[in-house]
Amino acid sequence: MSDHTPVLIVGAGPVGLALAGDLGWRDISCTLIEKTDGSIEQPKMDIVGPRTMEFCRRWGIADWVRDAPYPGDYPQDCVYVTSLDGYELGRERFPGRAQEKCPPQSPQKRERVPQDMFDPILQRFVAGFPHVRLAYRTELVGFVETANGVTALVLDTATGATREITADYLVGTDGGASVARERAGITMSGNPALTYTTNVLFRCADFPALHDKGKAYRFIFIGPEGTWLTIVAINGGDRFRMSIVGSADKVTHSEADIRAALRRAVGRDFDYEILSVMRWVRRELVADSYGTERLFIAGDAAHLMSPTGGFGMNTGIQDAVDLGWKLAATIQGWAGSSLLRSYETERRPVAVRNVTEASSNLGRMLSTRQRLPPPEIFQTSAAGDAARADYGRWFSETMRHEWFTLGFHLGYRYDGSPTIVPDGTPAPPLPTSSYVQTARPGARAPHAWLPDGRSTLDLYGRGFVLLRLGRDAPGGERITGAAAEAGVPLEVIALDVAQVSELYQCRLVLVRPDGHVAWRADAEPADARALIELVRGARYCGSLRQSQRGGRP
Numbered sequence: 001m002s003d004h005t006p007v008l009i010v011g012a013g014p015v016g017l018a019l020a021g022d023l024g025w026r027d028i029s030c031t032l033i034e035k036t037d038g039s040i041e042q043p044k045m046d047i048v049g050p051r052t053m054e055f056c057r058r059w060g061i062a063d064w065v066r067d068a069p070y071p072g073d074y075p076q077d078c079v080y081v082t083s084l085d086g087y088e089l090g091r092e093r094f095p096g097r098a099q100e101k102c103p104p105q106s107p108q109k110r111e112r113v114p115q116d117m118f119d120p121i122l123q124r125f126v127a128g129f130p131h132v133r134l135a136y137r138t139e140l141v142g143f144v145e146t147a148n149g150v151t152a153l154v155l156d157t158a159t160g161a162t163r164e165i166t167a168d169y170l171v172g173t174d175g176g177a178s179v180a181r182e183r184a185g186i187t188m189s190g191n192p193a194l195t196y197t198t199n200v201l202f203r204c205a206d207f208p209a210l211h212d213k214g215k216a217y218r219f220i221f222i223g224p225e226g227t228w229l230t231i232v233a234i235n236g237g238d239r240f241r242m243s244i245v246g247s248a249d250k251v252t253h254s255e256a257d258i259r260a261a262l263r264r265a266v267g268r269d270f271d272y273e274i275l276s277v278m279r280w281v282r283r284e285l286v287a288d289s290y291g292t293e294r295l296f297i298a299g300d301a302a303h304l305m306s307p308t309g310g311f312g313m314n315t316g317i318q319d320a321v322d323l324g325w326k327l328a329a330t331i332q333g334w335a336g337s338s339l340l341r342s343y344e345t346e347r348r349p350v351a352v353r354n355v356t357e358a359s360s361n362l363g364r365m366l367s368t369r370q371r372l373p374p375p376e377i378f379q380t381s382a383a384g385d386a387a388r389a390d391y392g393r394w395f396s397e398t399m400r401h402e403w404f405t406l407g408f409h410l411g412y413r414y415d416g417s418p419t420i421v422p423d424g425t426p427a428p429p430l431p432t433s434s435y436v437q438t439a440r441p442g443a444r445a446p447h448a449w450l451p452d453g454r455s456t457l458d459l460y461g462r463g464f465v466l467l468r469l470g471r472d473a474p475g476g477e478r479i480t481g482a483a484a485e486a487g488v489p490l491e492v493i494a495l496d497v498a499q500v501s502e503l504y505q506c507r508l509v510l511v512r513p514d515g516h517v518a519w520r521a522d523a524e525p526a527d528a529r530a531l532i533e534l535v536r537g538a539r540y541c542g543s544l545r546q547s548q549r550g551g552r553p
């Protein structure tokens with residue numbers, strides 16, 4: 001006999017854990033399988049972006065992330081050096097995470113929490129839901145999709161036994177080499193090899209004492225050949241990750257290469273212990289499809305990007321949140337038949353944008369290989385000082401694109417989605433470094449503090465929310481009636497807060513369970529049923545799309 005689960009999630013990396021947690025939080029039973037025992041040999045991600053932190057806030061676990069043991073006072077500077085016993089060319093200063101302030105556009109800020117601290121937080125979140133099953137040492141080896149679901153064959157990697165799990169839906173969050181993606185015949189497009197890079201996790205009791213550059217999150221090393229190495233502080237203590245950046249030429253760095261690189265970076269031999277070595281290929285790929293009727297892919301299974309920018313996991317967790325409420329709505333029976341299809345329409349363009357920007361960031365970090373440093377920057381002289389100031393200024397300016405990315409983290413939008421109602425206002429350009437909040441349909445509903453100390457974001461998440469803004473807002477009875485008829489969970493919240501009215505621009509705003517604006521206007525639509533049908537992914541209604549006008553002039 002086979003087990004049955006509404007949703008089988010394959011791969012308990014951060015994205016699979018986030019999806020299982022989101023479904024659990026929505027009272028949906030699911031099973032998450034992971035082929036390993038869950039231990040992390042080498043943490044990859046370490047920046048939890050502000051949007052991911054907003055989701056953690058929604059799930060009630062933001063404090064767990066804030067309290068993770070990465071020391072709050074460890075400076076997050078990014079420093080450009082010729083070597084640690086050489087010259088500093090430039091520095092972008094960032095305070096320790098305890099001192100960093102939330103941006104005005106969000107009730108949360110990014111957090112430096114590496115994967116071996118973050119995954120256990122997500123595991124603890126998932127473990128809190130009795131209706132979510134997490135099975136380690138369980139590997140997906142194959143599956144068959146039918147009109148009604150998926151039958152998966154899984155292997156117990158400890159005993160070698162196989163068994164079947166049937167599911168209404170299967171989601172592959174099984175990383176870059178996704179079996180789910182491959183077995184579903186989904187191809188990827190882009191550049192399969194930007195660099196062949198070697199990451200080395202090493203322990204050194206007091207690394208900052210070896211040099212005069214102080215504590216910093218990241219050192220970027222520039223030699224006569226341009227950028228060749230980075231070292232980042234993984235836990236703000238005794239563990240560091242060195243990356244020999246490499247190039248598109250296939251190389252395998254040996255242990256001798258690794259030790260020579262560390263010696264060159266520090267300027268001398270020193271005591272350290274190599275904990276793990278990960279040789280990997282930096283890719284720029286996006287899946288051509290995000291799934292079928294019963295199978296979906298998310299996270300690295302759907303997009304692979306250079307880590308430059310810290311977008312990879314954060315993009316994947318956004319996928320999980322977009323998919324989570326749509327799966328829940330479908331399983332609970334109030335979704336239209338095309339709601340799940342809008343997952344790809346909404347999320348794939350975001351992946352393409354982030355993958356492209358990640359590669360541009362890599363290009364900027366490696367731009368020193370085209371504009372090679374002048375020989376004087378390695379010399380102690382007045383001419384050397386001048387050359388360093390000049391080159392460092394240029395490189396610091398170039399690198400700012402990677403460090404200031406609020407527009408990518410918070411400003412992604414679902415403008416073209418069939419479940420979003422355009423309001424006729426022109427689309428502002430997609431933000432990059434800076435981010436101006438907008439409540440235009442498709443955008444993340446803006447944050448503002450409410451008089452009771454909550455954020456507007458605290459109002460969203462479970463079902464739809466109809467905001468009635470200002471003293472003279474219409475009652476919204478037609479919309480609530482249509483929602484009730486279709487079984488769509490909808491809460492009406494009246495607010496008379498000037499800043500909220502200013503940000504949201506209309507008297508009625510419909511916010512989806514993922515916190516994106518679905519529709520806004522000053523009056524109820526004549527056919528409220530058409531609105532509800534559209535936002536739940538049911539019937540398309542042309543007249544609604546054309547007649548609704550949003551923001552006040």
Ligand SMILES: Cc1cc2nc3c(=O)[nH]c(=O)nc-3n(C[C@H](O)[C@H](O)[C@H](O)COP(=O)(O)OP(=O)(O)OC[C@H]3O[C@@H](n4cnc5c(N)ncnc54)[C@H](O)[C@@H]3O)c2cc1C
Nearest residue numbers: 011013014015035044045046047140175299300312313314
């Ligand atoms: C050096 C480096 C630094 C990075 N820094 C950042 C950062 O700061 N911020 C950021 O957002 N991103 C960062 N990234 C990217 C980020 O690590 C990935 O995007 C993220 O880990 C993807 O998560 P995932 O859950 O989709 O996939 P993965 O983390 O790859 O997890 C997939 C899981 O699926 C399991 N699995 C695979 N096949 C099967 C199967 N058949 N059956 C069962 N289980 C299976 C695997 O064992 C694995 O646990 C970085 C990446 C690198 C390499």
